Amino acid sequence: MRFFKTLALFCSLAPSILGTPVPNINHDLSTLETQDSPGPISILENTFLHMLNLDKETFQEIARLESALKDLQAGKINQVTTPEEALTSLSKIQPSPNTTENHNILTIATNLILNGLAPQNTLDLITSFLDQDINSSTNNNTLNPSQPIYPKKHPKDAPYSQSEKDLRSAIFIPETFEHGTTNKTPILLIPGTAIPAGTTYHFSYAKLLNDSDIADPVWLNIPGNSLGDIQVNAEYVAYAMNYISSITGRQIGVISWSQGGIDVQWALKYWPSTRAIVDDFMALSADFHGTVLAAVCLLPSPLCTPSIKQQVYDSALIRTLRGGSEGGDSAFVPTTSVYSGFDEVVQPQVGTGASAFLGDVRGVGVSNVQVQGACAGLPGGGPYLHETMLVNPLAWALFVDAITHDGPGELSRVDLGTVCGQLVAPGLGVDDLLETEAMTLVYASLDTLAYASEHVGDGL
Template structure:
């Protein structure tokens, strides 16, 4: 029998940024996060796990307690953190084993239980937002001839969009930027430690985000409906094209939306992708990494799936709008992620303008070109500099307009600190793994392609 104390949460606004991004704290940091309660209670999970998984969950819970109580000290600098990240082996291991290492080595903040208990349930991760403004012209059931039909009701699509209370709807020359999350991670938590903070502090941008149900683990074709609707909705309400920033799977959610909902193209001024996998991944252990559960979205992201082949086909491997794609050659989730075959690299057959930038190449001798993992790219200073440059100019971000000596010498985007780096590692490598188990997909079948793909 497990005993859990009630944790009281206090949410407040970060005065230093004057931002709408809530912060959070808990009274007793050592309390066991409720997500473990759910996973250990087989009556609430979809199926009991194997003994191995229960053992690994117990180990992970114990290590999280050690971080919360100070027995394990978090790394104190990003440089130290990146060095420790580079030491973790990645072959023939489950994602739970990886999560245990991430926590054991101090790659999560001492507030890890707050993150697990509080932020995952807070309003910034809500899929029930009350967005009453109606767009003109209407978007649903179709925005324009040529758009794929929506299978999801408009009320459901609209309520997944989180609009901060200070959002200006394009006034004061602020560019709305829609943030789209990756596989297994809620949008609010993912961007809390990176671009929600960065684009709230930056005077010319206004971030909003879309929370995709089941944390983007379901069919990517459905996830893309949420994205297509959100792009057109925020653009219509703001009466201007918007920026769209993505991480990981979010990049193919957007690329699929741009391909099959052509009305979104005029609504996007800049597409900014972090650690994208436009060509899928050759990582042979993708489903082993998430075993025993291989969700539809994980199934679909392998290099030779029906979904990825359909996305790449008929020019889908080239940009539809000005695109700035920034990625790391040390990405162990998406492979290959360097050279001319990098999954994140898009072509430009439409001449809209594309910048494909691997940080280790652009910052070959600088800190910003160090060992950045799939998730650590969210704090990379060169990525941020390129995105700011893209938003300030027509077309994509350009290296030649950036002071590379200065930017490459940094390890973090301006305004972020080591706790943001650690928070991202916690969300990506701990929350993401637990979400895979919590949502309980167990499938060996890639979802069939929708009818509109064949027409």
């Protein structure tokens, strides 16, 4: 429900607010009550200004995003029409590799829209996804595992703080799932911050995997859209990995995006039972070492949500993940990590110091691939951003290679001459790219605002 309230705010704010100077926060906020739309402005006043104590700059960013969304919906912004145009537009908003310059996610989302990288129907698209079953975290999965995995499958597994009912119901199993009865590898899709998996992968990997003859996807919609404590988010991941493997009788593959990489790596570290049943871990835009940027922390501290604070470079959670005798800075299972040096959310993402880079002290097999290095000077190594990696052709090719071979995906087995000449993964088009951009960045901005609003006073 929190998302509906925030979306209603953005969709229904009166044009008069955009023509009104941003108020001095110390002034009487009743001046915001205009004759045009007192209801929505009251929501803005009470929810954002009074409850969140937003500063003038943040308020301006909210108004700027709202203005861009209205212009987009009114057809005042020209959309890109080809992948080539999309990458040209991306180059205008990309950060430099290894940058430490912070980019507020509201600013990023606004610039994305203004540069034609979101479809005209973005607001309608987001609204249509809010109540879709594919985003449900209350699913009725009645099939019991072949052997108990709760409260523990392995003696060294960490205890769960969530009930088995809640852990199981977050797993979305589409009607097309074949439950291991074919040669297709069951693939579990793990979302990033502020977005359910159903939305995250709908225009990319859900589409690609469903159209393939090698993989059978299911996904995990973590309650709170992964904005809560990563340690709890990882419980859902650990349970889901064991559950899908158990009901299919197969080893599974796991694909993550963004924070999902940390969730999976934490689960593999603290639930050892998961290691034997995960044949391939494939991570996109992961931040295993955290990020030096504050892009996703769009609200002033301490109003930044739990998982966002935990993803700060060298946070207590990141140090814990990396440390100890079972250090999570190295892979636990065959791992293919693919990332972009132009990531606007996670930095650094270049060389062995990249946040997505994992070691291989256990000898399980790891491929760390920065697309600009593998496809230097070619379209597949272009200015892909954090979310654009979901449609990157080299990432898809490496994941196919990993699924169809033992060990991680290997560049030596990929036809780089062909793959690096592509702009999006085969089977995807410019619409998929634009919809992925809109359903990640814009959706994430709104949902993070809504989460913070709902949890203000909870010690965020």
